[in-house]
Amino acid sequence: KVTVSVLYWQHFSMSALRHQYVVVRHGFSVPNERHLIVSSMREGQKPEYGLTAKGKAQARALGADLASKLPTLAGPRQTGEPLRVDFVVSPFTRARETADIAAAALREAAPGIVVSQRLEPRLRERDFGSLELGTDKAYPKVWAEDKAESASSSFGAEHVGSVWKRVTEVVRECEARDQRAAFVLLVAHGDTLQITQAGFSGMPLSKHRSVAHLNQAEWRLLPNPPKSKL
Template sequence: MPSPNKVITLPPSLRNQYVLFRHGRSLANERGVVVSAPENGVAIAGGPLGTGWGLSEVGKAQVMQSAQTLADFLYPYNSTSPLPEVRIYTSPFLRASETASIIHTVLTNTSLTPAPPISYPIVHPSLSERFFGDFELHSDKIYNTVWAADADDGAHTRWNVESCVSVRNRTASLVLDVIEPLPPAPAFTAVLVAHGDALQILQTAFEDVPVSTHRQLRHVETAEWKVARGTARGRISADR
């Protein structure tokens, strides 16, 4: 039986380009509440407005603006290079799936005529929010406490929190075992729409660093995107 502390490491060379896109400002962000359980985060009912814990109006505007910068990156004006096929994968949590839907709309409306069609976002549970256990629906001020414990032990499950090792393995396996083997032969751009901790921890697999160091990597803030693997590296924010 494999060790529960064993982590997946992504190879230095991957066929496809990966864009990490964090959801926009959410109703949970605005209220300072941890929403990490699927029964709360995926539902389209409940929450402060009775419509689930989705994006706030500010968050929707953030994503629109940031998605446009992604479109400009993927479809540069007067480019003579072949335009990439784009596939969007999203966490099932409402704040992420709403973000992915906006990205899809912006890219579809912006893509140039020769660009391959953009399929509708593919929902995948591997991109779900990290589960914060006993802190569900409590104040998000506890994040710093959990992150301090992460730095000491990336495999810890204190307070019934999902371990960093678990998050890394499920997100990295999506890349390695699901997306990379897909046809067609030409490489494509995979936009992974997810959450702060999920993307921070996934970055440790791309960078091949210990999972316990995830908070030391440059963050992908709300409604920001970052190329994790491909022709360009760096972060472009909604207010660039």
Template sequence: MTMDLLRTNYHWRNRYLLMRHGHSQANAQRKIISSPERGLTNYGLSEQGEQQLVDVLAQWRWPEPTRVVHSDFLRTTHTAARVTEAFALEMQQEERLRERHFGELEGQADSHYPEVWAQDAQSAAHRQWQVEPLTSVAARMCATLEALEQRWQGETVLVVSHGDPLQILLTALAGKPLTQHREQLALAPASITLVGG
């Protein structure tokens, strides 16, 4: 990847609050939901996820967002909506922030994730089970930040996405091999990580 923001001396124009969606109905059912066909209109936040958002907003300890950009899956849209309502902002959809596509494992038990991650540790380009490769996820996530950097300056942008894509993005931004993305501290539902600024 040759994105400017991967340079160690890159000067950020904005701050980014990278937020994983709250606990979802897919999490509750322990299902892999990664396709637009299922994820855009179903599997929004669970009751637990709704409460997580209430708690996060009541105890907000990050810079106040001025922009909100989100994956168009239902669970991320619900999450972004709670934040935009709290801060009286508008939200913008961004398809490149979608969940990593898990191919043949779509709709199956989330107990398959470790099998994918074991393959990830061997190759950032693998497509076992037709899973979206790490290189593809990293490229689209970095391209999204790159576009936001070109669009705005001096903003605090809340970016609402999914666990794997955000961990892969953070790994890329840290300059580490993408094969090490599971060595990052796992992002809890409704967690926020500050980048840039």
């Protein structure tokens, strides 16, 4: 049996990636504060679902932390070649605000780093279907279905394989669009990034909740994905 996580990496037909990929979860947001599930594109882009004051402070600290640590993690570069950091960002308000604030802090702390930003709809939050705008205490109901490897959700939630497929499409395009190595920061959401980490590690996507939890405004360097067997 071929797991979904391996299947989509087979489409890449590569054993290593040019860029170094980093997952970044958005800062503490209004939905976090209100314990709301806000997962649809329609709701997620509304201005009222952005960061709280706490989340904005977290995003500033995130930028400073990236400025101090990314240079020590960078691979070899040609003499005089600047370190490049590309923010690829979910269009949800809480992710956009996190990226904007963190990128500004990064530029201020490390003006020699070349920083770019772009929105990427495929990094949106996992859609939780009929649970939208309900309590976040309902998340475990969907995760239980994930763990059971259900083919469909009782709540109309997006399948883990669908989330993983759109993330790998983004990575593939990042690899193709620029030959110069960079850190690519995938600024997104809890479930989207848990599934991403599981896939990069070669784990079954159904076990994404066993990956260490990513806190608000936390970042984590991803490993290279497992080699294709095709």
